[in-house]
Amino acid sequence: MSATSSMRSVDDHLADILRTVRVLAPLELDVEQVLGTTLAEEIVSPVALPPFDNSAMDGYAVRAKDVGRVPVTLPVLGDVAAGGGGRFTVVPGTVTRIMTGAPMPEGADAVVPVEWTDGGTEQVTINRPVPEGHAIRRAGEDVVPGEVVLPTGTLIGPAQLGILAGVGRRRVLVRPRPRVVVISTGAELAEPGTPLAPGQIWESNSYTLVAAVREAGSEGYRAGVVADDARLFLDQLDAQLLRADVVITSGGVSMGAYEPVKEALAPLGTVRFDRVAMQPGMPQGFGVVGEDQTPIFALPGNPVSSFVSFMVFVRPALRKMRGLPAGPTPTVRAVTTSPLRSPEGRRSYLRAVLADDGSVAPVRGQGSHQLAALATANALIVVPEDATELPEGATVEVIRL
Numbered sequence: 001m002s003a004t005s006s007m008r009s010v011d012d013h014l015a016d017i018l019r020t021v022r023v024l025a026p027l028e029l030d031v032e033q034v035l036g037t038t039l040a041e042e043i044v045s046p047v048a049l050p051p052f053d054n055s056a057m058d059g060y061a062v063r064a065k066d067v068g069r070v071p072v073t074l075p076v077l078g079d080v081a082a083g084g085g086g087r088f089t090v091v092p093g094t095v096t097r098i099m100t101g102a103p104m105p106e107g108a109d110a111v112v113p114v115e116w117t118d119g120g121t122e123q124v125t126i127n128r129p130v131p132e133g134h135a136i137r138r139a140g141e142d143v144v145p146g147e148v149v150l151p152t153g154t155l156i157g158p159a160q161l162g163i164l165a166g167v168g169r170r171r172v173l174v175r176p177r178p179r180v181v182v183i184s185t186g187a188e189l190a191e192p193g194t195p196l197a198p199g200q201i202w203e204s205n206s207y208t209l210v211a212a213v214r215e216a217g218s219e220g221y222r223a224g225v226v227a228d229d230a231r232l233f234l235d236q237l238d239a240q241l242l243r244a245d246v247v248i249t250s251g252g253v254s255m256g257a258y259e260p261v262k263e264a265l266a267p268l269g270t271v272r273f274d275r276v277a278m279q280p281g282m283p284q285g286f287g288v289v290g291e292d293q294t295p296i297f298a299l300p301g302n303p304v305s306s307f308v309s310f311m312v313f314v315r316p317a318l319r320k321m322r323g324l325p326a327g328p329t330p331t332v333r334a335v336t337t338s339p340l341r342s343p344e345g346r347r348s349y350l351r352a353v354l355a356d357d358g359s360v361a362p363v364r365g366q367g368s369h370q371l372a373a374l375a376t377a378n379a380l381i382v383v384p385e386d387a388t389e390l391p392e393g394a395t396v397e398v399i400r401l
């Protein structure tokens with residue numbers, strides 16, 4: 001039996017995760033809260049946009065016929081400002097001043113920009129002719145009443161938020177951003193900013209993971225660090241389940257004498273622990289816990305391993321929960337600048353720098369504990385299971401970080 005025969009493939013593990021996690025139920029939220037959520041309704045505009053014909057420029061509302069021969073001097077009836085202002089009828093031989101966004105007055109059929117005039121307020125001399133319709137934004141040219149401006153499933157970014165507000169929506173039915181709680185475990189972990197006792201290190205995984213959660217469009221929360229005690233871990237988990245759509249743990253899943261996460265979760269029968277054929281990130285736990293069958297990712301404690309595991313397994317799951325197309329984390333192609341090595345039968349994710357010219361170079365320090373080396377990388381080179389060596393100049397798939 002080979003060393004890798006008892007391992008589960010990355011693809012099988014991910015498929016199991018994506019089968020298990022569910023799209024979050026829709027929720028009605030205030031428009032202020034919906035950035036990064038996914039629409040669970042179709043947004044139909046109740047009005048036309050623009051709602052009325054209005055000026056695209058600061059200038060004068062005219063009848064185009066009156067300015068056919070220039071220069072011409074005409075009386076100014078008054079001002080039409082955006083948001084109301086005077087109501088005028090532009091009869092032949094007259095004009096009004098008009099500001100950008102102000103409704104076109106009756107009778108006018110074009111706007112002359114102020115730059116083409118002497119800027120007069122009682123009367124104005126116009127120096128250039130304009131065709132009918134010049135600098136007028138027509139009612140409904142962006143949206144007609146009853147038009148679908150955003151389909152169900154749209155991811156709300158800044159522009160989408162703008163059109164929601166632009167069609168007057170205050171409440172919106174969306175798939176919310178998943179709430180993800182990160183619990184780090186380990187007796188050796190001290191909070192950054194506190195002194196280290198002998199044998200301790202500063203806790204970093206929860207910072208990395210919460211940041212990665214947020215970057216992946218979800219809400220990340222750090223729960224307090226739990227020492228190596230299965231009972232304490234279960235208490236913390238119970239408390240956190242109240243606010244979590246997903247739980248991520250780091251540490252305590254390998255083969256040591258003190259593996260609180262595995263000890264606590266394995267007996268439940270709803271979380272499986274596997275050795276996944278990847279490097280880093282081999283020990284993995286995944287399943288559901290609690291009344292609501294909340295998905296839980298028990299990631300390995302090595303800092304690089306937990307981060308890579310997030311990119312490969314958690315990120316796609318969060319996409320599915322948000323109602324977005326979910327599958328393996330997307331890759332781009334690149335060409336290696338040096339030979340690469342990878343363990344047989346395992347998919348490697350080598351920390352690397354991807355350059356603008358499409359070349360990719362592994363960083364120095366590929367150990368699962370080498371957090372500083374990870375911090376110099378902007379990509380992961382994916383070396384397939386069946387490759388143990390790749391020459392310089394090989395084309396590889398790369399995950400951008």
Ligand SMILES: Nc1nc2c(c(=O)[nH]1)N[C@H]1C(S)=C(S)[C@@H](COP(=O)(O)OP(=O)(O)OC[C@H]3O[C@@H](n4cnc5c(N)ncnc54)[C@H](O)[C@@H]3O)O[C@H]1N2
Binds near residue numbers: 184186280281368
């Ligand atoms: N006999 C074996 N030992 C190990 C195996 C194995 O198969 N047999 N697998 C190794 C691999 S691969 C990994 S990955 C790690 C996973 O270990 P755990 O998930 O149990 O994690 P810990 O033992 O708690 O920690 C591992 C390492 O990472 C540091 N760590 C943990 N949490 C944090 C944190 N929040 N911030 C910063 N650093 C953290 C911890 O101090 C350890 O150095 O197991 C190998 N061993």
Ligand code: MOO
Binds near residue numbers: 280281283300302368
């Ligand atoms: O598989 Mo562990 O995740 O390398 O260091």
